[in-house]
Amino acid sequence: MASSRHVAVVTGANKGIGFAIVRGLCKQFDGDVYLTGKDEGRGMKAIEALKKEGLNPLFHQLDISDTNSIQNLQTFLQQQYNGLDILVNNAAIANKVDSPASFAEQATVILKVNFWDTLAVCEALFPLLRPHSRVVNVSSIRSATTYKECSDTIKATIRDPNIKMDQIRNLMKEFEEAAKADQVEERGFRKSAYGTSKIGVRVMSFIQQRELAKDTSRPDVIVNSCCPGYVATDMTSHKGTKTIDEGAVTPLYLALLPPNIVSPKGEYLSENTIEHWPS
Numbered sequence: 001m002a003s004s005r006h007v008a009v010v011t012g013a014n015k016g017i018g019f020a021i022v023r024g025l026c027k028q029f030d031g032d033v034y035l036t037g038k039d040e041g042r043g044m045k046a047i048e049a050l051k052k053e054g055l056n057p058l059f060h061q062l063d064i065s066d067t068n069s070i071q072n073l074q075t076f077l078q079q080q081y082n083g084l085d086i087l088v089n090n091a092a093i094a095n096k097v098d099s100p101a102s103f104a105e106q107a108t109v110i111l112k113v114n115f116w117d118t119l120a121v122c123e124a125l126f127p128l129l130r131p132h133s134r135v136v137n138v139s140s141i142r143s144a145t146t147y148k149e150c151s152d153t154i155k156a157t158i159r160d161p162n163i164k165m166d167q168i169r170n171l172m173k174e175f176e177e178a179a180k181a182d183q184v185e186e187r188g189f190r191k192s193a194y195g196t197s198k199i200g201v202r203v204m205s206f207i208q209q210r211e212l213a214k215d216t217s218r219p220d221v222i223v224n225s226c227c228p229g230y231v232a233t234d235m236t237s238h239k240g241t242k243t244i245d246e247g248a249v250t251p252l253y254l255a256l257l258p259p260n261i262v263s264p265k266g267e268y269l270s271e272n273t274i275e276h277w278p279s
């Protein structure tokens with residue numbers, strides 16, 4: 001029999017900002033909070049660390065690059081909760097500075113995790129979202145800096161208020177193909193796979209909000225994207241200026257938006273404030 005409790009899921013939460021988002025949800029959300037991660041050992045260590053703080057997160061394995069793993073989580077949530085109230089898509093990877101891989105190889109890997117696999121998680125879990133649920137897709141300020149150096153045609157696609165999911169998928173594919181052909185800049189992109197993937201996440205969130213708003217059977221489902229700021233984590237080689245808890249502030253604000261608010265919806269936020277594409 002499914003529990004009637006509310007439930008939150010955070011991806012890539014065994015460390016870094018995701019870990020701090022789980023910590024914040026455990027303190028502020030009235031429901032079960034799932035710290036998910038690729039590796040059960042690393043995930044359980046993170047759970048133990050939070051338990052020592054008197055918090056009570058739960059663990060579920062989730063490798064967003066593994067369709068079986070996504071399916072297992074979907075089935076689990078369906079059976080145990082028959083729904084989902086908060087989804088924070090935080091898991092991501094960035095360029096490895098010392099990687100011997102070519103730009104094209106790195107681009108494929110980065111876009112796969114950050115864009116395609118995040119989208120796959122959404123596609124699997126969105127049917128479970130209940131009325132008033134909240135989705136936060138963690139993007140980055142790099143979406144804006146990368147956008148600034150794209151061609152006018154690409155910028156127009158990104159900003160198109162009627163853009164469809166197929167169009168943003170195609171844009172991500174075009175970037176991957178341009179990378180393989182060593183023609184990223186010639187084809188109007190900036191040479192940043194991470195930044196491009198985060199454009200994808202930001203535009204994807206905008207489209208998801210617009211589509212979910214049409215679903216009258218599930219009112220008040222809200223999707224936003226955000227930048228956590230420059231945070232000291234493994235991703236930044238601990239050079240970031242914010243702590244992980246400071247980095248979690250905007251994702252937590254969006255995950256805990258009160259019922260029936262008018263805004264933000266389908267927006268991109270930094271420091272709890274809506275930001276638009278740069279001119």
Ligand SMILES: NC(=O)c1ccc[n+]([C@@H]2O[C@H](COP(=O)([O-])OP(=O)(O)OC[C@H]3O[C@@H](n4cnc5c(N)ncnc54)[C@H](OP(=O)(O)O)[C@@H]3O)[C@@H](O)[C@H]2O)c1
Pocket residue numbers: 011012013014015016017018037038039042062063064065089090091092093113117138139140141227228229230231232233234235236240
């Ligand atoms: N740090 C910053 O300054 C900054 C700035 C802007 C945006 N962001 C964004 O904030 C989010 C968190 O970044 P962070 O700095 O906390 O990075 P991090 O410390 O490197 O943590 C990334 C997390 O994602 C997980 N992950 C990677 N691939 C995964 C997969 N296939 N399935 C499941 N989990 C996966 C990692 O798991 P493993 O430990 O198992 O590899 C880890 O838990 C990311 O979306 C990042 O792009 C960060």
